[in-house]
Structure formats: C-alpha cells, structure tokens
Amino acid sequence: AQSVSQHNHHVILSEAASLELGCNYSYGGTVNLFWYVQYPGQHLQLLLKYFSGDPLVKGIKGFEAEFIKSKFSFNLRKPSVQWSDTAEYFCAVKPNQAGTALIFGKGTTLSVSS
Amino acid sequence: DVKVTQSSRYLVKRTGEKVFLECVQDMDHENMFWYRQDPGLGLRLIYFSYDVKMKEKGDIPEGYSVSREKKERFSLILESASTNQTSMYLCASSFEHSQPQHFGDGTRLSIL
Numbered sequence: 001a002q003s004v005s006q007h008n009h010h011v012i013l014s015e016a017a018s019l020e021l022g023c024n025y026s027y028g029g030t031v032n033l034f035w036y037v038q039y040p041g042q043h044l045q046l047l048l049k050y051f052s053g054d055p056l057v058k059g060i061k062g063f064e065a066e067f068i069k070s071k072f073s074f075n076l077r078k079p080s081v082q083w084s085d086t087a088e089y090f091c092a093v094k095p096n097q098a099g100t101a102l103i104f105g106k107g108t109t110l111s112v113s114s
Numbered sequence: 115d116v117k118v119t120q121s122s123r124y125l126v127k128r129t130g131e132k133v134f135l136e137c138v139q140d141m142d143h144e145n146m147f148w149y150r151q152d153p154g155l156g157l158r159l160i161y162f163s164y165d166v167k168m169k170e171k172g173d174i175p176e177g178y179s180v181s182r183e184k185k186e187r188f189s190l191i192l193e194s195a196s197t198n199q200t201s202m203y204l205c206a207s208s209f210e211h212s213q214p215q216h217f218g219d220g221t222r223l224s225i226l
Contacts, residue, residue, distance in 0.1 A: 009154070032212050034214060036217075042219075043118075043204075043217045043218060043219045043220065044157075044204065044206075044217040045217070046214045046216075049214055051212075090156060090157065094211075094212050096212065099170075101147070101159050101162055101170075101172060102147075102159075102215060104149075104156045104157040104158075105156055106154060106155060106156035107156045107157075
C-alpha cells in the first residue's frame with residue numbers, strides 16, 4: 001500500500017535555527033507533493049506544492065522543499081525559524097493515478113523557543 | 115478565498131446516537147473529503163466524493179456513511195456513535211482531484 005513517512009514526530013528548535021523535516025513516500029509513479037501546516041487552533045493550510053518542473057519549490061513564510069525523485073523524498077526546509085513557526089506540519093502525496101486520494105503523513109510537531 | 119465551513123466546532127454526543135457532521139464549501143469544487151485527525155496518527159481519510167451523489171470509501175470507512183445531495187454540501191454520518199469515534203473531524207474540498215485541498219476549521223467530537 002502507498003504510504004508517506006515523516007521521520008520526526010516532534011522537533012524542538014531555538015529561534016534562528018535551521019529546519020529540515022523529512023518526508024518519504026512509497027509510490028513508483030508520478031506524484032503531486034504537498035506540505036500543509038496547522039498552527040495551534042487553526043485549520044490546515046497549504047505551505048507549498050510540487051507538480052512538475054524545478055524540484056526546488058518555494059512556499060509561503062520562507063519555507064522551501066526539494067523533490068528528489070531517486071530518493072522518493074520531499075523534505076521541507078527553512079533557513080531560520082521563528083517562534084511563530086510553532087505548528088504541526090504534514091507531508092502529503094497524491095499519486096497521479098485515477099481513483100487515488102491524497103495520502104498524509106502522520107505529522108511533525110515543531111516547537112520553537114524564543 | 116475558498117471557504118469551507120463545518121457546522122460545529124465542538125460537539126458532544128452519547129454512544130448509540132446517530133450523529134450528523136455538515137460541511138459546506140463556497141467555491142463550486144467538485145471534490146470533497148472527510149478525515150479524522152488523531153494525535154500521532156495524522157489525517158486518515160474516511161470518505162470522499164468526486165461528484166454529486168457519488169462517494170468513495172477511504173481508509174477507515176467503518177462506522178461512517180456520507181451524503182452528497184448538492185455539490186456544495188458533504189455530510190458525514192455516524193450511524194451509531196461509539197467512544198472510539200471521539201476525534202477531530204476535518205472536511206476539505208478541491209477543484210480537481212490533484213489540486214490542493216482546502217480545509218475547514220474542524221469539528222471536535224466527543225462521544226460519551
């Protein structure tokens with residue numbers, strides 16, 4: 001079965017530290033890739049997406065992600081985190097196959113201390 | 115901006131009750147989805163719909179059913195609520211099946 005793995009369940013950083021959250025998926029075909037963020041008490045919102053083209057995609061609030069096809073990975077990065085980045089982050093994969101739905105990872109909680 | 119509205123933010127029901135969770139989107143999206151979100155388990159898909167009166171089972175459909183009589187509305191039904199259905203329920207919609215989904219604020223449902 002197709003699956004999405006997020007390696008870190010909980011990440012704790014100080015402000016200005018660099019962030020990298022891992023995401024790997026298990027599907028051999030073409031995929032669309034997403035990172036969603038859920039700030040405390042708010043709804044999930046799209047951080048960035050990759051459909052095709054440049055494998056380095058930039059999203060909102062200074063986040064970026066790199067698609068490495070050979071590694072089935074789509075890691076999220078930010079050079080310098082802020083306290084306001086404290087949230088839960090979800091990687092999601094949509095296989096480009098009829099009848100399939102979006103598959104979410106289990107999420108990574110990021111806590112940033114000021 | 116897309117608006118996905120879930121009828122209740124918090125809901126408390128008793129075991130055995132029939133529970134209805136309503137979701138409405140205002141962007142004429144074809145696709146609508148119901149998930150439940152539990153700590154450490156992420157989002158799990160319950161049901162989705164690609165068109166009016168059409169539904170597809172997700173990963174965990176047992177104990178749930180859905181209804182989509184109008185394009186903008188997608189209802190989740192707990193036929194006979196049980197305590198293991200206590201969870202946060204999220205509704206989402208998208209214009210096309212591969213496009214990003216837009217989420218509602220969620221309904222935190224407690225079954226006592």
